[in-house]
Amino acid sequence: MAVMTYREALNVALREEMQRDPRVFILGEEVGLYDGAYKVTQGLLKEFGPKRVVDTPICESGFTGVGIGAAMVGLRPVVEMMTFNFSILALDQIINSAAKMSYMSGGQVNIPIVIRGPGGPAHQLAAQHSQSMESYFYHVPGLKVVRPTTPADAKGLLKSAIRDDNPVVFIEAETLYPVKGEVPDDPDFTIPLGQAIVRREGRDVTVVAYVGMMYRAMEVAAELDKEGLSVEVVDPRTLRPMDTETIIGSVRKTHRAVVVEAGAGFAGMGSEIAAFITEQAFDDLDAPVERVTGANAPMPYARNLERAKTPSNERIAEAIRKVCSANGR
Amino acid sequence: MAQLNAAAPGVDAGRARPLLSQMMLIRRFEEKAAESYALGKIGGFLHLYIGEEAVAVGASSVLRPDDYAISAYREHGHCLAKGSDPRRVMAELFGRRDGLCHGKGGSMHLFDKTTNFLGGHAIVGAHLPLAAGVAFAIKYRGGDQVIVCYFGDGAVAQGEFHESMNLAALWKLPVVYLCENNRYAMGTSIERALAQTEIWRFGHAYGIPGEAVDGMDVLAVREAVGRAVERTRREQAPTLLEARTYRFRGHSMRDPAGAIYRTKEEVEHEKQRDPILLFRTRCLQEGWLTEADVKAIEKDVNDVIDEAVAFADASPEPPLEWLLSDIYKEG
Secondary structure, eight states, X not given: OEEEEHHHHHHHHHHHHHHHOTTEEEEETTSSTTOOTTSTTTTHHHHHOTXXXXXXXXXXHHHHHHHHHXXXXXOEXXXXXXXXXXXXXXXXXXXXXXXXXXXXXXXXXXXXXXXXXXXXXXXXXXXXXXXXXXXXXXXXXXXXXXXXXXXXXXXXXXXXXXXXXXXXXXXEEGGGTTOEEEEOOOTTOOOOTTOOEEEEOOSXXXXXXXTHHHHXXXXXXXXXXXXXXXXXXXXXXXXXXXXXXXXXXXXXXXXXXXXXXXXXXXXXXXXXXXXXXXXXXXXXXXXXXXXXXXXXXXXXXXXXXXXXXXXXXXXXXXXXXXHHHGGGO | OOOOOOOOTTOOHHHHHHHHHHHHHHHHHHHHHHHHHHTTSSOSOOOOOTTOHHHHHHHHTTOOTTSEEEEOSSOHHHXXXXXXXXXXXXXXXXXXXXXXXXXSSOTTOOOBGGGTEEEEOOSTTTHHHHHHHHHHHHHHTTOOOOEEEEEEGGGGGSHHHHHHHHHHHHTTOOEEEEEEEOSEETTEXXXXXOSOXXXXXXXXXXXXXXXXXXXXXXXXXXXXXXXXXXXXHHHTOOEEEEEEOOOSSOSSTTSSSOOSSSXXXXXXXXXXXXXXXXXXXXXHHHTSSOHHHHHHHHHHHHHHHHHHHHHHHHSOOOOGGGGGSSSSOOO
């Protein structure tokens, strides 16, 4: 085990996978000479050269299409979105080309590509550079969607994504890049896609949360523990395919559920999680599933408004207390 | 009637016969597809290639089997010319289990890995970056294949056309961009869509050499694409060709006559330069083929396509469990 930042863990994953498989290469804006806009690709140009760390001009649709085309004939590109906000320009390539090629071709052409970069709320970057993009992708059959929360997950999940034979949308959390944690050194360490993890065991309520919201949920859980509430925190890690089994298993145990997400709530991840909990574990529930979501507004610039846009610890605690007070707990 | 003026180096009966027979095969295939659509055996959008056969056949005649081709949604001809089995192409149009893509792609999404035909892409302009990516992979591996990317004049106004030209030139990628300029993007003429209607000239801005070629003359296409492929293979750099052609039918079966946005006189005039008619006349004039040869080819082609239709008809519908297969590649 080594202690490293989330950013370093991603860097190590890229380096190890490029060493392991010559078909893996990196494509994107400022990934090479500039060492990555967020330094995730730092040092890779120096180690692997310009053939495998390819700086592109600003043309998200064009270079994402190039990555998909290269994947059609067997290379394994890792395409960096400088921030995931820019993936909107490449949405047609990701949805119509990458996600559907296997199906349309009757399984003849699969697309082993990873499209990765930072996303989610950031600090005062305003409406166009600070948003949760996962909802644009997890609706699409043919894509896998990952949102890693810890440095170890960042490494293990990115390695699995690169080894996967399908298109994987891998959205890192911009605000978590400097977060430190223990990360296994083993180059064969991977975390399978589609596997949730119980971050904290508890008896009274299940809180489902990922990336930044997971850290808030953990803080709240520690606080509420002092009040005698025992909170279980489940992190799905992969949003598609989702490990519904682990989440349902937890809810059957606690009989209460709160889903937290940073993005706008309407048709968000919380809607889907609340729906399948209701479908599969209705009889186990002692209270309706509660959602804590970002406000249904674009991201404002002003610091106070920005704070109000994203779920706070207080709102998460309030939701937990609400479901726990239902039916006499 | 206009004549075919292209020189014909190395063309003899042996070369001429497959060119004529493939064009006739595509024509017959498309006529039968239209008939099957009218009978309700083919659904959805059906875009016919009738009138444009010389482009796919001329271009494919200079490709190696390991070269790649990729196209948009009017791609039956490109797929057949690259060597796909007409029976499996027809079965795909019928949505049957023996179709190239097991009935999951349909007319607009033909793929055939055995011939390196990479689709069948129906968002205008979107496959141009894919072609650059395939060329990127060829170069990455140190291969000497090329990819030919067919697209229509409608794609030229898309940003992805320009992004692809820039990337292919910047990175020196072995791709031949072959524009089939049939003068109409659906119902919008090039004059109403493009600031520069001589499409090959867009290459100048990106330093991509190219030329325009008579897309109704299969030998002219063969020569021009032959030069382009040879250069692209040798220099590992892109070429932009513009084949001037014409679609005799409407945009799709929902625009059967294509009569709102162009005059009957114009269509009739262009039909005088039917690529099959022109090449058949040339073959007879040059003594490459006799009338009897042409009749024999016609009979062969009709038999092959009749068999394709019978094969498609006999092929069962895909089993329902295939609804959920091929979404992801397992393990």
